Amino acid sequence: MGLSACALLWAGVQTYIVHSFGFIWYIAITDGIVNTILLSAACWLINNNLRYYQPGKGSYMNLLMWCLSLAGICTAGCRWIIPYLSMSSVYMVFLTNSLTIRFCTDFLALGWMAVVSMLYYTQLDHKETEKRKSEAEKLARDAELYNLRQQLQPHFLFNSLNSINALIGFKPEQARKMIHQLSDFLRGTLKKDDQLLVPLVDELQHLNLYLDIEKVRFGHRLETEISCDEHCNEAMLPSLLLQPIVENAIKFGLYDTTEKVTVSIRAEIDGNNLVVMIQNPYDPQTTRPKGTGFGLRGVQRRLYLLFARNDLMETHQNDNIFTTIIKIPQV
Amino acid sequence: MKRVLVIDDEPLARMVVLEYLQDFADQLEVIQECNDGFEGLKAIQQHQPDLVFLDVQMPKINGFEMLELVDNPPSVIFTTAFDEYAIKAFEAHAVDYLLKPFSKERFNKAIEKYLSQAPVAAQHAKKTEDLLEAVANSPAQHERIVVKTGTKVKIIPVQDVIYLQADDDYVSVFTAEGSYLKNKTMNFFEQMLDPRYFVRVHRSYIIAIQQITRIDPYEKDSHLAILKSGAKIPVSKTGYVKLKGVLGI
Numbered sequence: 001m002g003l004s005a006c007a008l009l010w011a012g013v014q015t016y017i018v019h020s021f022g023f024i025w026y027i028a029i030t031d032g033i034v035n036t037i038l039l040s041a042a043c044w045l046i047n048n049n050l051r052y053y054q055p056g057k058g059s060y061m062n063l064l065m066w067c068l069s070l071a072g073i074c075t076a077g078c079r080w081i082i083p084y085l086s087m088s089s090v091y092m093v094f095l096t097n098s099l100t101i102r103f104c105t106d107f108l109a110l111g112w113m114a115v116v117s118m119l120y121y122t123q124l125d126h127k128e129t130e131k132r133k134s135e136a137e138k139l140a141r142d143a144e145l146y147n148l149r150q151q152l153q154p155h156f157l158f159n160s161l162n163s164i165n166a167l168i169g170f171k172p173e174q175a176r177k178m179i180h181q182l183s184d185f186l187r188g189t190l191k192k193d194d195q196l197l198v199p200l201v202d203e204l205q206h207l208n209l210y211l212d213i214e215k216v217r218f219g220h221r222l223e224t225e226i227s228c229d230e231h232c233n234e235a236m237l238p239s240l241l242l243q244p245i246v247e248n249a250i251k252f253g254l255y256d257t258t259e260k261v262t263v264s265i266r267a268e269i270d271g272n273n274l275v276v277m278i279q280n281p282y283d284p285q286t287t288r289p290k291g292t293g294f295g296l297r298g299v300q301r302r303l304y305l306l307f308a309r310n311d312l313m314e315t316h317q318n319d320n321i322f323t324t325i326i327k328i329p330q331v
Numbered sequence: 332m333k334r335v336l337v338i339d340d341e342p343l344a345r346m347v348v349l350e351y352l353q354d355f356a357d358q359l360e361v362i363q364e365c366n367d368g369f370e371g372l373k374a375i376q377q378h379q380p381d382l383v384f385l386d387v388q389m390p391k392i393n394g395f396e397m398l399e400l401v402d403n404p405p406s407v408i409f410t411t412a413f414d415e416y417a418i419k420a421f422e423a424h425a426v427d428y429l430l431k432p433f434s435k436e437r438f439n440k441a442i443e444k445y446l447s448q449a450p451v452a453a454q455h456a457k458k459t460e461d462l463l464e465a466v467a468n469s470p471a472q473h474e475r476i477v478v479k480t481g482t483k484v485k486i487i488p489v490q491d492v493i494y495l496q497a498d499d500d501y502v503s504v505f506t507a508e509g510s511y512l513k514n515k516t517m518n519f520f521e522q523m524l525d526p527r528y529f530v531r532v533h534r535s536y537i538i539a540i541q542q543i544t545r546i547d548p549y550e551k552d553s554h555l556a557i558l559k560s561g562a563k564i565p566v567s568k569t570g571y572v573k574l575k576g577v578l579g580i
Contacts, residue, residue: 155388158412159341162431166343169350219342254340258367258390283391285486 011036038077042070050117071107185209197236225264235274237328249280273327282322338371339386351438368397387411396477404459467523478511497535532570
């Protein structure tokens, strides 16, 4: 539509210009129409080409050559076709003399067409890529979260049920309490939307449910220390973010040593960030932490997806203590 | 009277087993409870029990690793929460296995199965050996090798292994710190170690690929791999083909 309107306008203007040089309308119109048809065909060719093929940075020269040669073909077309339609020796002289200016205008028109279509299609392509990327990321995110949850559940769940089974026999009250803790904990993991930011105090409460259950399982071997400045309580963080880190800490702490294990969690505000530090003992002789392990990688990935930063989580190992520090920017 | 050992790191989990065992008090006697694999190993060597209830996931060394260190493994009933891979192995080779939480009825069944098979204890030992070989290629078992040096247990991360050499009924595990004997076959280790990092280059040798500095031609059809430690390891014709495949040359 746009292209044909442009073509009509172009034909009109050209006809008028030729007429203003003193030629009769018939000759002027023939000139205008023939040239416009050729030029439109060339424009369509360029436009169509660029739709399916985006020139890379190095091939702009190619595009220029294309424009030049198409402009040449258009001009040559006019030179050989128009004389068949309108014979006039005066006009022939005019036509031959105006070839250079015809070539230049054709080239400018084609160049303009090429630039416009290139920008348009590049931008379209970019949008498409962007959309695909965000969809892919969303899919990956869902899958990852699903996996992370699956990892958490089976062992923990079955072992907890086994502990309840034992308690029913001789401490029914405690068995009942543990069932409630377990239910509250599971409800918490199901309910929470993973995008949602929650106050630290809520997240710690949820974490405490988990830790209490683990303490029943492992008896006096597991101890926890949670310290949190009062003004941290309302700081926001993505829900269930700390869970895999603490789980990791417990796993390494409990399965890496046979002694008592203290897992400590400390939260503080540092400038515009909420900083949470989680520490657990480990045995450097038998454990070679490979990178950060799957659970922690998931946390890092999630922080990246939410805040587009890769520097929000770090881990340190020294003196048999493994430390994980995460920073959550506060909006 | 059969003598029973209960090994689990969760006190409540042990209590379930003890409670359920009360009904069999006239046939089975619990001689000890153990918190982890080290205690378990010591107790097995000391008491030579007839039957062991064994958890898989435990601190430091897991149930399988502990069994690997026992010379004449007793009959074992595994108690575990969830381990897809291990369950396959149990079905094939264990006396029985109990998935936590298990019912009294299921537990009784396992005990009856054990009691009815008990006279053929020698077979159980063989079965336990087979089981360990079967779980050796479970992903969880790739990480480290557990060996006994005297009375101590040494855990060797596989990254520290330079090469393995067959040594009669044993396999020597060579690390930078020295070598350790393990009462297992080369096949066991070939199954256990990640084939991307370890190659059996010879009937009697498995080497860590990262340790190779160069490979020289040796006599007809055979080569010699020179390791960073200076060790020269013979590479057989088929070993050389395997090595080339893994190295991509």
